[in-house]
Amino acid sequence: MPAARPAKEPDLFSDYHRIPGVADELFDAEGRMRPVWARFVERFARLAPAEIAARFERGNQYLRDAGVFYRQYSGDPLAERDWPLSHIPVVLHDSEWEQICTGLAERADLLEQVVADLYGEGRLVREGHLPASLIAASPQWLRPMVGIEPAGGHHLHFLAFEIGRSPDGSWLVLGDRVQAPSGAGFALENRMATGRIFPERFPRAYIHRLAGFFADFRAQMKALAKAGGDMEARAAILTPGPSNDTYYEHTYIARYLGLMLLEGEDLLVENGELKVRTIEGPQPIGLLWRRIDAAFADPLELHSGSQIGTPGLVETVRRGNLAMVNALGAGVVEMRAMMAFLPRISEVLTGKPLALSNIATWWCGGAAERDYVKKHAGEMLIGPALSPDLPYDIETGAGLGGQGGDTEAWIDAEGPSLVGQEAVALSTTPAWVTEPGQPLVEGRILPRPMTIRVFAARTAEGWRFMKGGYARIGKAGDASALGMQKGGSVADVWIVSDRLVPKVTLTPKGEASFQRLAHGVLPSRSADNLFWLGRYVERTEDAIRLIRAYHLRLAATDNPADPLLRRLRAFISGYGIDVAQPMPEALLDRIGAARACAAKVRDRFSTDGWAALVDLHRTASVTLRDIEAGDDAARAMFVLVRKMTAFSGLVQDNMYRFQGWRFLSLGRALERADGLTALLHGLAEPGAPEGALDLAVEVADSVITHRRRYAVETSRDTVVDLLALDADNPRSILFQLRVMREQAAALPGAEDNGRLAALSRAILPLETRLSVVDIEDITAKRLLSMRGAFGDISDLITDAYLR
């Protein structure tokens, strides 16, 4: 391909120099720009810094709007951090990419053979190609899995490889990701973000798409799910839960592929089969794409301390009833020390050397290797042999050798638990670098070390590779800072063709162009979270309105001893809220609880809904934290009410009308009915202070309706009529009972042999009575007994569906 060099050397790249002794992605060994970058550089170089900054900000905004986050392990297990996008992509030619993938496909097959041998024949150990003591010491070699044939015939289905370019320009494998490779979902988001930054048709039309990668894999997973023989069995993703660092990606892939997102407690094992607890009872699961480490999968057979596993899971695998992506125990080949043996194993098992070398590695369990590492310690990264981490993600206590006399003693003392790995200088690639505190517009393009993560999926036609999408970019020239958790960033990888690239879609080949997933697979835990989300949201909204009413009156009277204010204060304290705090802690807790529930079902509602809830939480806990009692607090509550209703509206408008929505609606209806009942009981009693009735109507957001319907001042009768008995007022108890009855009737098992199930039988009498009762019969006692009945209804829902 002709070198389409830009007409003049772009100033933007004037600070960009190839580091001596290190390969570079942008410039070749002779210092010429690689032709594959030309199309991108030419366009990019035309942009003014302000335009560049604006574009990058657009990419960041996309990621924030989409709610992409990365969990950072720190004091707060739920602390989230924005996805650290490095805005300039890495560009590779597709012929080079093909070569890489051919080599990696061979490596994937080799790893499959090694795993199969370690859990089967045991030839590699017996013949001395792998040390028995090394395998036995690996916490990932799971003894209960020995001798088990995987359902579907293969141990490995989804892999990631971390590769880097060495100074001579060749590619090296730095790490194999087998246990639960992460990043493929983030790669899709990287691509979405770079699409906002570089929206032009060119060079985009020459970049290979990422989307097609998942289509075949999804088909493969569905087929594998049935490998055990149960044609109803489904595929699902198993996540450790919201505190995992890549939980966002789990929810993203679950949504993207239309798979259930499950946690260990969602699952149960019955008669050797894995089932998911759903609102319709246990349903069969035939495949788990696990994002949890194998040792945590089964507390009985694998790791007794596990809180996140499913007892009996191993048994379902042993019986061939459950396929796993990837097999439990496959993680044994991830350890650093394996790299020391794979070159030889490749010769033994395939008769060929590795098509793509891995980083040179010496296991210090052997005397000769130990001596070699001691002698060359200064050029090596020395670290734990059994760790799956990349050579550059060295933990404390390890590092570049040559720490004086200590290194030798260390290696002698702990030899079998150490490896030495060649400290390869990785190639550099352009990154937009700003100093801390500097605005984007003042950034410069500088060379930064990088590695690329390549994702591979087994399909019916063999290994298939995601075409780019994910590179890790190091901080400064310091290769050891590559670790994401240590402040590196992530860039898109463009695989560029010389020709225009045809579009691909997620649609599978042949047959129907799409498939509607069957309904009725709402896991009980999701239903539980939705139900409580509904309750928390409603309860929070009530509380905000009450607090607002309080501060409005306080501002008007400026007399905290006013009888109405006292009554209201007491009523609100029944909610556990102390209005002496203008922004009550209890209110923040409540919003936090709603957010926590929502976080657990993020795969089930829209990103806009989530963003609205996050915004509400942030506004209340940060922006409006320091408000003052009276008018200031009242105005703050106006803001919160609006934000709250934004969330409710989004959910109400956008949520698909099926089981999940029903539980959310049930939760809201139940809470609202109970809140109204409490309100009537607390503020509409005979003897309530002057103005209490107006207050009740205001809190119930029914001022206008009341004016229209009755054309008189509020009286106990009008208020009870409107807030309890008016079936057309969404702020009436009867209206909400109707909602509950309708939702309950549409749930599975609502009728049993022609007879209503317990839940409907509990709702119906309440509804009927309110439909026919006289206003004067709505006594305080009746209101109290209704609140008791609502509690019973909540218990019935829990018993029937949520366990």
Added chain:
Amino acid sequence: MIYDISLAIDYEYAAVSDRARTLMRLLPSDLSGEQRVLDTALTITPRPDERREERDFFGNCTTTAVWHGPIDALHLVLKLRVERLTPPGSADLSPLLADLPSTLDGVRDLGPCAPHHFRGPSARVPLIPAISRFAQAVITKAGGTPTTRQAIELLGHALHEEMRFDAEATSVETGPEQAFEQRSGVCQDFAHIMIAGLRALGIPAGYVSGFLRTNPPPGQPRLEGVDAMHAWVCAWAGPVTGWIEFDPTNDQPAGQDYVTVARGRDYLDAAPVLGAMRSAGGQASRHAVDMVPLED
């Protein structure tokens, strides 16, 4: 010698579980040259919806019981008749302790009895520096160049001297580090501490659970640990000698008075009952054992 063994274990759960699954290692196996199982009967109440017997990686017999509904108590009654064979006495053919590492490097085996499983830290027996130092000191103090078997016995004796048996001192959750620090514990603690010490010396070592004769033969003292299931240690003394068993609680090789149920790297691999109840709340258990020679 033929023994009749009976075991009863009762669990009461504070809260009702909606489902339950237990994994038991209660049934002994035939062990060539060591023991023959003549009769077994394990009664589980309430009757589980699923029950099956399998072999685990180490060759132990496992019983899995599953209840599809709630249970609030679990009663296990085990009746066994086992013949304990007389192991032949032998001369000490074990390698010098100093030569053991190179001997091990030549063992290319990952089968159930391979020593490699038992060399490094395991879930319940991590590397414990205090125990490592203690074990090294025992060998240094003894002087000379002990064989592996001598080293095993030296450590066993020393631990018995150092530690006090105290049924109340620890619970099943206590780790060996704490038990060693307080220098007291039950047979599980003695076994875990000895395993940690042996591994620190480079000797592969594992955990054995089983039964110990309730009343001693005439003229011998009553042993510790007869009121419940017992635990002791197995250690690898080279390819010729293989595994030998030692009971640090009673300071003797595990011989005629012992019946083996399960072996593994530590308690977790051999635990008599591991349970998973999906419920909150604690549990209470009772445990009774009797092992008597068959009257003839």
